[in-house]
Amino acid sequence: MSKQINHTLSHKLQSRADRGLLRKLRTGDGLVDLCSNDYLGLARDEKFKLLLLRLTVDFPDDMTGATGSRLLAGNTQIAEGVEAEIAKIHKAEAGLIFNSGYDANLGLFGCIADEGDTILYDELVHASIHDGLKLSKANNIAFKHNDLGDLEEKLKQTHGQVFVSVESVYSMDGDFALLDEIAVLCELHNAALIVDEAHATGFVGETGLGLVNHLGIEDKCFARLHTFGKALASHGAIILGSNTLRNYLTNYARPFIYSTALPPHAYRQALAAYWYMLGNHQKIEQLYSLINYYREKTKGLPYQVLDSPSAIQGIVVPGNAEVRALAQKLEEKGFDTRPIVSPTIPKGAERIRICLHSFNTTAEIDRLITELK
Numbered sequence: 001m002s003k004q005i006n007h008t009l010s011h012k013l014q015s016r017a018d019r020g021l022l023r024k025l026r027t028g029d030g031l032v033d034l035c036s037n038d039y040l041g042l043a044r045d046e047k048f049k050l051l052l053l054r055l056t057v058d059f060p061d062d063m064t065g066a067t068g069s070r071l072l073a074g075n076t077q078i079a080e081g082v083e084a085e086i087a088k089i090h091k092a093e094a095g096l097i098f099n100s101g102y103d104a105n106l107g108l109f110g111c112i113a114d115e116g117d118t119i120l121y122d123e124l125v126h127a128s129i130h131d132g133l134k135l136s137k138a139n140n141i142a143f144k145h146n147d148l149g150d151l152e153e154k155l156k157q158t159h160g161q162v163f164v165s166v167e168s169v170y171s172m173d174g175d176f177a178l179l180d181e182i183a184v185l186c187e188l189h190n191a192a193l194i195v196d197e198a199h200a201t202g203f204v205g206e207t208g209l210g211l212v213n214h215l216g217i218e219d220k221c222f223a224r225l226h227t228f229g230k231a232l233a234s235h236g237a238i239i240l241g242s243n244t245l246r247n248y249l250t251n252y253a254r255p256f257i258y259s260t261a262l263p264p265h266a267y268r269q270a271l272a273a274y275w276y277m278l279g280n281h282q283k284i285e286q287l288y289s290l291i292n293y294y295r296e297k298t299k300g301l302p303y304q305v306l307d308s309p310s311a312i313q314g315i316v317v318p319g320n321a322e323v324r325a326l327a328q329k330l331e332e333k334g335f336d337t338r339p340i341v342s343p344t345i346p347k348g349a350e351r352i353r354i355c356l357h358s359f360n361t362t363a364e365i366d367r368l369i370t371e372l373k
C-alpha cells in the first residue's frame with residue numbers, strides 16, 4: 001500500500017517539477033545574505049547572544065519546556081508578564097502570544113468572524129491569513145492591493161460585522177499599506193481594522209515598533225500582529241488588542257488552545273529582543289542608509305526594479321525559468337537571493353526578491369549591481 005502511495009506522491013512532485021514549481025530545502029551557507037528576515041542582524045549579533053546566555057544563567061529555575069498548552073500546564077508568570085510588557089511597549093491594552101505568526105493568523109482569522117460577517121482583505125496578504133480565512137465562516141472578499149477606492153466600494157456593500165485585513169509592509173513587494181487612510185475608511189464604515197506588522201517589526205519607525213506606533217493610530221486598530229521570528233531573531237508572535245479580544249482568543253483560537261506553549265526561555269528571548277532593539281536605533285539607521293544606497297544604485301539596471309521604500313526589494317525578471325536562472329547565477333557569484341515565481345505572484349511579475357540588512361555593506365551592493373549588469 002505505502003509503495004502505491006509513494007508512487008502517487010512522486011507523480012505529483014514530478015508534475016510540480018515539470019511546471020518549474022518544485023520546492024527544495026537548501027542552505028545559504030557562505031553566501032552574502034540577501035534573503036533572510038534578519039533585518040537588523042540580531043540573529044548574528046554577539047552582544048545579543050551574550051545577553052541571552054546571561055538570561056539562561058540568571059534564571060536557572062526556568063523549566064526547559066512548557067510541558068503543556070497555555071490552558072493546561074504550559075502557562076507561567078513569565079508568559080503573562082512578557083505579554084503584558086510587550087503590549088505596554090506597543091501601547092495596547094493586552095496581548096496574547098502564539099507559537100508563530102502563522103499560528104496567530106490561523107487562530108485569529110479562523111475564529112474572529114461569524115456567518116453573516118464579512119472580512120475584507122488586501123489581495124496581497126500573506127498565506128497565513130488566507131489559511132485562517134479558509135477556516136472562517138464569514139464572507140471573505142479581496143480588495144485590490146492598497147486601492148482605497150475599491151476598499152470603500154466594498155465597505156459600502158458589506159453586511160454584518162466587518163473586518164479589514166492589511167499588512168504594514170507587504171512581504172513580496174515591500175511597499176507600505178496606506179494605513180492612515182485605511183484606518184479613516186474603517187472608522188467611517190464602522191469596520192474593525194486588523195494590521196499584520198510581521199515585516200514592519202524591527203525597522204518601521206525610529207524605534208522599530210512598526211507602522212501603527214509610528215503613525216500613532218493604536219486606538220484605530222482592532223488587532224495587530226507582531227512576529228518575533230524575523231527582525232527580532234526569536235520565535236513566536238503576539239496579537240495585540242483589548243482584554244476582551246485576548247479572552248476571546250484564549251477561548252476560541254484553536255492553534256492557541258490545542259498546542260504546547262513556547263518554553264519559558266522563548267518568552268524571555270522575545271522581550272530581550274525588544275529591549276535590545278529599543279536600545280540600538282543605529283541599526284535601523286544603518287539599514288535605511290543601505291536601502292537608500294541600493295535604490296540609487298539600481299536606477300541604471302536593465303531590469304524593472306520594484307519601487308519599494310523598505311528592506312524588501314525586488315528585481316522583476318519575467319518567466320519562472322528566467323528568474324530561476326538568474327538566481328542560480330547570483331548564487332554562483334556568492335549571493336543568497338531567492339526567485340519568486342508564479343503563481344505565488346502574477347505571471348510576468350516573477351522576480352528576484354532581495355532583503356537588505358543593517359549588516360550588508362555598500363561593497364556587497366556594488367558587486368551585486370555589477371553582476372546584474
Ligand SMILES: Cc1ncc(COP(=O)(O)O)c(C=O)c1O
Binds near residue numbers: 103
Ligand atoms: C505578513 C506575514 N504574516 C505572518 C507570517 C508568519 O509568521 P511566522 O514566520 O512567525 O510564522 C509571515 C511570515 O513570513 C508574514 O510574512
